[in-house]
Amino acid sequence: MKIYKSETGARLLRERYLEALTSWPVPHDEVRVPTPEGETFVLVSGPESAPPLVLLHGSGSNSAEWAPRLPSLAERFRVYAVDIIGEPGLSAETRPPLDSDRYAHWLDAVLDHFGVARAAFLTSSFGGWLALDHAIRRPERVAALALRCPIGLGPMKKGFVVKAVFLALLGEKGRRKSVAGTLGEPAASPIVEHQLLVSANYRYRTGPFPVFDDAALQRLAMPVYAVVGAEDAMVDSATTKRRLEAAGARVDLVPGTGHSLPDSADLEFLTDASANGDFTA
Secondary structure (H helix, E strand, O other), X not given: OOOEOOHHHHHHHHHHHHHHHOOOOXXXXXXXXXXXXXXXXXXXXXXXXXXXXXXXXXXXXXXXXHHHHHHHHHHHOEEEEXXXXXXXXXXXXXXXXXXXXXXXXXXXXXXHHOOOOOEEEEEEOHHHHHHHHHHHHOHXXXXXXXXXXXXXXXXXXXHHHHHXXXXXXXXXXXXXXXXXXXXXXXXXXXXXXXXXXXXXXXXXXXXXXXXXXXXXXXXOOOOEEEEEEOOOOOEOHHHHHHHHHHOOOXXXXXXXXXXXXXXXXXXXXXXXXXXXXXXXX
């Protein structure tokens, strides 16, 4: 199945992304990396000698998600903002099965292209699932994990799906309310406006997303920090917090916050991990 609902919609979303790249906040290189899953688009910024940091955005998004944070990140790290395959960015549209090892091989190819043996990861939502999958399968390649509202640790809330379907039947007003509730953002927020545009033209991945078992989480030997929203409409944040803490992670549960999070302590965590030598291969 194609990931876009029409060629017109695909072109519209690409044009919006390319427009955002013209005002990228830091000097950068745009690199198209060959991988077993097709070409992958990566934005590279920051000092070449700085510790490597991979950014993985959420579902229905692309690396433009990280633009507001790039100035502070690129001061301290060599940043690789990766457009995830099968998402509305500039990478290949392929979607390997989530219960396979193909995403790990894909990330291996991206890291190998840049000669990066070991990197830290800063992620959002589905990007967190990908980073956890890679860290469990390739622990020697992951220096630290900073996860924002990761999925794959607690069950997706069933009530969210039922409510979303009901609100979608109410037309534009219902869809706006559904997106705003999902993100925990005001209905008039620019973030909600953008996601409405995406949902009108893009086919989201359908679950269920595999949940990592306790044995897999115990293989996370690297430093792990996560931040989750207490009012997340999609993800059971309490379970996420409990399971990650049992695996040795530090987790912040932000009250009154949904799936769209404010800035957190992840930059401080990554800086400390770098200073403590956790990036050393």
